[in-house]
Amino acid sequence: MKLTNVKIPDLKIPLFEATPGQFWCILGRNRSGIDTFFNLLSPGHWKIQDAEIRLPKDMGIFSFAGQQAVFEQELKNDDTDFMDRLDPGTSARAFIHDPDQHADMIRAFAMDHVLDQGYRQLSTGQTRKLLLLSRISSGSRWLLIQSPFDGLDKAGCSQLDLALDHCRSCGMGILVFVYDPGDIPLSATHIAVIENGTMTRSGSRQEILPRLFDLQGQANFSANVTDLKLAETAFSKGVASGETPHSKELIRLEDGHAGYSGKSVFSHLNLCMSPGDHTLVSGPNGCGKSTLLQVITGDHPACYRNRLWLFGTRRGTGESIWELKKRMGIVSTELHRNYRVSGSVLDCVLSGLYDSIGLYRRPGPEDKKKALAWLERISLSDKAEFAFRTLSYADQRLALIARALIKLPGLLVLDEPTHGLDRTNRNAVLDFLSQVAAEKLSTILYVSHREDEFRDFFVSHIRMENEPPSGIKGFCQPHGQ
Structure with missing residues (x-):
């Protein structure tokens, strides 16, 4: 692989080999141009005058866009409407070419x-590892991987690191793209x-790492306190007559449980x-963190089989999930x-006011002003009229965070919201x-496996574990214990 004299609007590379x-x-x-470089290495996509670009033909590419394409194909093949249960989707085994031949690699990825x-039964981290295994088992001698550790717990990151090192030792070439020096x-x-x-x-690890400068900069998503107070007032006016955001419990789940196809994901x-x-909710990949949030938000059928109350209302008693979701802001990989x-x-951020995927109402000038203020806050105001799907994965995620926060909901449900963000943007979101939290504008339910996201404002910490044959008990305790 060799690139020489690359000069395009977003990227300049004198030499890379x-x-x-x-x-x-x-x-x-x-x-920074890192996503442009990733796209540049996709064979056949670029012809640049005066540049030399030599790429290997046997490239296995793993990207956010590729993962999205697999998800959309799974949606097309979903037969849940014709079954008496949830369609679990294509088996993980079917994604791997000759699983028996690659048994050692499958075990190295902890996917056996x-x-x-x-x-669709796999966690986000597990689907990422599965698609990487699919590329490796297909015979690719080069791997091009975008943000490989997003969605993986600490053990999963170590397993993947070792597995990739094994691939390198077998003579494969590997390029991984990361946004944080810690990754x-x-x-x-x-x-x-x-x-x-x-x-x-560019150069050897020993040469570059000691001189690595701080890439993080100073992003700032902090809102003006006056803006927050105005938003709080607007939210309070939207609450049902005679009720305040602080008058009832937001969530109560008693002896909660959920699973798929007869297999328990979490219980008790x-x-x-x-x-x-x-x-804060933490735990290893596959322990049910995202499933728990889906139960709470009404996106898993187990919400009706549990003793679950939202905003004081028992689920399954004729309540409208859309009325409940008006009081939630949600960011998740599934969304x-x-x-x-x-x-x-801009439409994406505005849709958060109506809890819709897409914008189907004509917003008023005040709503547009509020949405533009949020885009300014996340440094995307110059892309307000861009198509949402044309943004990088990271910028899409920032827009979805603004979408969730625009109405400052009573309950803010965040399932690993910082996927694809560099350290600056991650810290800015958490700040x-x-x-x-300090202004008491929303109550936050936050899923993460990253210890650098465990902030002091979390009051309680649910530590979930993978379900053993005897069943698990996810437990809640004061944060820090």
């Missing part, structure tokens, strides 16, 4: 115990840095949240995958959530 057996880590902030599960794989042999649209340095879980009880409609970035 990688050979089989090398493990390159490409590091850059969101909007889920091969007979359906794609540089331990087994990477080489590092290249992209800043402000230019590859500023108790959760109670009142206004101000900001709660991101389902947000497939056409429409602008803003700290301010939301």
Whole structure:
């Protein structure tokens, strides 16, 4: 692989060369040009005058867009409407070419115990590992991987790092693209840095790592306190007559349980949240963190089989889920995958006021002003009229966070919301959530496996575990214990 004299609007690369057996880590902030470089390496996509671009033909590419394409194909094949149960999707085994031949690699990825599960039964981290296994088992001698560690717990990151190092030792060439210096794989042999649209340095790990500059900068998502107070007033006026956001419990789940196709994902879980009880949920991949949130938001049928109350109302008693969702703001990988409609970035943020995927009402001038203020806050105001689907994955995720926060809901449900964000944007989101918590504007239910996201404003911490044969007990305790 060799690139020479690359000059395009978002990226300049004087020289980049990688050979089989090398493990390159490409590091850059969101909007630095790193995503342009990733796309540049997709064979057949670019012809640049005066540039030399030599790419291997046997490239296995893993990207956010590719993962989305698999998800959309699974939706097309969903037969749930014709079955008496949820269609689990294509079996994990079917994604891997000759599973028996690749048994050692499957075990290295800790995926041997889920091969007979359906794609839609897997956690986000497990689907990422499965698609990587699919690329490796197809015979690719080069791997091009976008943000490989997003969605993986600490053990999963270590397993993946070791598995990729094993691939390198077998003579494969590997390029991983990360947005945070903390995500540089331990087994990477080489590092290249992209800043402000230019590859500023590249070389061996020993050469680059000691001189690695701080890429993080100073992003700022903090809202003006006056803006927050005005939003709080607007929210309070929208609450049902005679009720305040602090008058009832937000969530009560007693002996909670959920699963798929007769297999339990979690059980014996108790959760109670009142206004101000900001709660962190953590645990390994596959333990049911996202499933728990789906039960709470009404996106899993187990919500009707549980003793579950939302905003004081028992689920399954004739209540409208849409009335309940008016009081929630939600960011999740599932929402991101389902947000497939056409429409602008501004439309996306505005749709949060109506709890819709896409914008189907004509917003008033005040609503537009509020949405534009949020886009300014996340540094996307210049892309307000861009099509949402044309943004990078990271910018799409920021827009969805603004969509959730625009109405400052009583309950803010965030399922690993910082996927694809660099450290600056991740910290800026968390700093803003700290301010939301301090101003008592929303109560936060937050899923994460990243220890650098465990902030002091969390009051309680639910630590979930993978379900053993005897059943598990997810438990809630004061944060920090």
